[in-house]
Amino acid sequence: MGFIEVKDLKVHYPIRGGxxxxxxxxxxxxxxxxxxxxxxxxxxxxxxxxxxxxxxGKSIIGLEEITSGNVIYEGVDVTNKARSRRGxxxxxxxxxxxxxxxxxxxxxxxxxxxxxxxxxxxxxxNYTPQEEKKRIIELLEIVGLNEEAMYKYPxxxxxxxxxxxxVARAVASNPKLIIADEPTSALDLSVQAQVLNFMRNIQTEYxxxxxxxxxxxxxVQHMSDYIAIMxxxxxxxxxxxxxxxxxxxxxxxxxxxxxxxxxxxxIRKELKAERERVEKEYQxxxxxxxxxxxxVYDLRPLNDNHYVALKPAEEGGK
Amino acid sequence: MAVERPLLEINHLETAFRVTDDYxxxxxxxxxxxxxxxxxxxxxxxxxxxxxxATSIIGLHDPNNTQIKGEVIYKDINLLDxxxxxxxxxxxxxIGMIFQDPLxxxxxxxxxxxxxxETLVYHSDMDDKxxxxxxxxxxxxxxxxxxxxVMQQYPHELSGGMRQRVVIAIALANKPPIIIADEPTTALDVTxxxxxxxxxxxxxxxxxxxxxxxxxxxxxVAQTADRxxxxxxxxxxxxxxxxxxxxxPKHPYTRSLLNSVPHELEDENDELHVIQGxxxxxxxxxxxxxxxxxxxxxxxxxxxxxxxxxHEISPGHKVRCTCWQHxxxxxxxxx
Numbered sequence: 320m321g322f323i324e325v326k327d328l329k330v331h332y333p334i335r336g337g338x339x340x341x342x343x344x345x346x347x348x349x350x351x352x353x354x355x356x357x358x359x360x361x362x363x364x365x366x367x368x369x370x371x372x373x374x375x376g377k378s379i380i381g382l383e384e385i386t387s388g389n390v391i392y393e394g395v396d397v398t399n400k401a402r403s404r405r406g407x408x409x410x411x412x413x414x415x416x417x418x419x420x421x422x423x424x425x426x427x428x429x430x431x432x433x434x435x436x437x438x439x440x441x442x443x444x445n446y447t448p449q450e451e452k453k454r455i456i457e458l459l460e461i462v463g464l465n466e467e468a469m470y471k472y473p474x475x476x477x478x479x480x481x482x483x484x485x486v487a488r489a490v491a492s493n494p495k496l497i498i499a500d501e502p503t504s505a506l507d508l509s510v511q512a513q514v515l516n517f518m519r520n521i522q523t524e525y526x527x528x529x530x531x532x533x534x535x536x537x538x539v540q541h542m543s544d545y546i547a548i549m550x551x552x553x554x555x556x557x558x559x560x561x562x563x564x565x566x567x568x569x570x571x572x573x574x575x576x577x578x579x580x581x582x583x584x585x586i587r588k589e590l591k592a593e594r595e596r597v598e599k600e601y602q603x604x605x606x607x608x609x610x611x612x613x614x615v616y617d618l619r620p621l622n623d624n625h626y627v628a629l630k631p632a633e634e635g636g637k
Numbered sequence: 638m639a640v641e642r643p644l645l646e647i648n649h650l651e652t653a654f655r656v657t658d659d660y661x662x663x664x665x666x667x668x669x670x671x672x673x674x675x676x677x678x679x680x681x682x683x684x685x686x687x688x689x690x691a692t693s694i695i696g697l698h699d700p701n702n703t704q705i706k707g708e709v710i711y712k713d714i715n716l717l718d719x720x721x722x723x724x725x726x727x728x729x730x731x732i733g734m735i736f737q738d739p740l741x742x743x744x745x746x747x748x749x750x751x752x753x754x755e756t757l758v759y760h761s762d763m764d765d766k767x768x769x770x771x772x773x774x775x776x777x778x779x780x781x782x783x784x785x786x787v788m789q790q791y792p793h794e795l796s797g798g799m800r801q802r803v804v805i806a807i808a809l810a811n812k813p814p815i816i817i818a819d820e821p822t823t824a825l826d827v828t829x830x831x832x833x834x835x836x837x838x839x840x841x842x843x844x845x846x847x848x849x850x851x852x853x854x855x856x857x858v859a860q861t862a863d864r865x866x867x868x869x870x871x872x873x874x875x876x877x878x879x880x881x882x883x884x885x886p887k888h889p890y891t892r893s894l895l896n897s898v899p900h901e902l903e904d905e906n907d908e909l910h911v912i913q914g915x916x917x918x919x920x921x922x923x924x925x926x927x928x929x930x931x932x933x934x935x936x937x938x939x940x941x942x943x944x945x946x947x948h949e950i951s952p953g954h955k956v957r958c959t960c961w962q963h964x965x966x967x968x969x970x971x972x
Contacts, residue, residue, distance in 0.1 A: 508897050
């Protein structure tokens, strides 16, 4: 059992139209996913744009209204309660934090770094100004910035530095889970390496969990213990990182993996052949993997560490 | 018999931008050649000057704030000497350009048909009917299903991958011998990226154009390019065939970059390589000495050249400065 349980989460957006602007249909952005988050682990969430991965992150932290399903935090049902000021939800608000993709718009340009990082502390702890300052210096040190950074404004930093400030702010309230939504996709390779290293160091130091949302399969493989592959608002495959990469079962996962440009120019032909083979398989057997409405089937266990959404046997699946 | 010249020849190109009252070189003494039927990749991180190089070749810089020196030779003409009217004859006709952001490079108020047709109107003497046929043929060539219908649609009605195909169709319209693609797949999902790259490869096999592919993604380079030039701080630091560059990288920057690619973890303490320090801004860039030296401070100063030049260490493999001979990662022994 994890400390956060997401049960049958659904986020549907109404499509309005017609004469009286009534609800005509829904967009099924997230359509019934289950996730159990244990402490100290990293959960990778992979999918293409529009698959609903960001919506999951946002609904767990409360930035998106959940249509149905539950988010349970240490036994307390916290579904749609992130904005609540009541004491019973305080722990959840403090312990779940987020890092955003675009560090420029995630930091208030009018605030100095000291105020940016102090904000979560002021919300949740009663530090004296001295304690607060000491803690900020500590945090900046962890992410590799020095004390002078405190009195500067966000625009005075490079993209990588700003993203590290975002990490420092997320860590400031001693959270248990950080939701990282594409934290490095705007960064250069060498800067990305820096941010990923810091994130892993902080994880070991504080026993943090990450929900790591990304479209970059290489980064996710590097960071994650467990991976879920998303398509059309549902998980097509879920399991340990190793299982998913070494033994993909769903055609969508195979397609994604075969599309990764490997760093080895000598195996070009093989990769292309593999891509074409998978593409052909996808064209031929697509109906084996999706039901008549194009919906992904429910996940079924392949083994203890691997779940995959295949056609149930009673409907003629393999 | 005259020696055959390369398709495109860039000689000592320098592009300087004005910052307050001084000009600073963003591209600093770059020389490159592009052959027929070749994909030349230019790799570097943001700020390395790779896009500036591309826009200098097709002359898209504002002359009030930029100074360009050197030569870009195509068919025995130096493109940099051309005026706007003559340049416009080259752009789109001899050199096609594909930009990163397909939505930004398409006009939202024009149908797909009109946008592709526009370049045919400028550069060819086809009549209406021929042009429409050509547009349809192009859309088909770039793998757009149902071209007759798509022609009548507007950019917002297409997905990102489809839009990028339209941009490629525009670049291909006049069968240019040179195509410059600036991060053509960066905004796309991996499966779409694979399709677009395959498409570019197929088109090249058909037309035999020379393609300059600008990217920061080393995986894309490994899978598509024939030759690679690595740029750092406005200079080319290493140039080699793709097999040589990935199999036998020499320059410290190339090696560091290859080492910072995320990979499967071997154990708990497995860390990605981080390049110390940051890329200096244009004004603060040291103009003398090895530009990468401040980021590898553990390498003794005397191993760098005073004024580093590209050395051809084996046929076709060029490396700037001499520091690579003594380079080792921090904490490792010198080999």
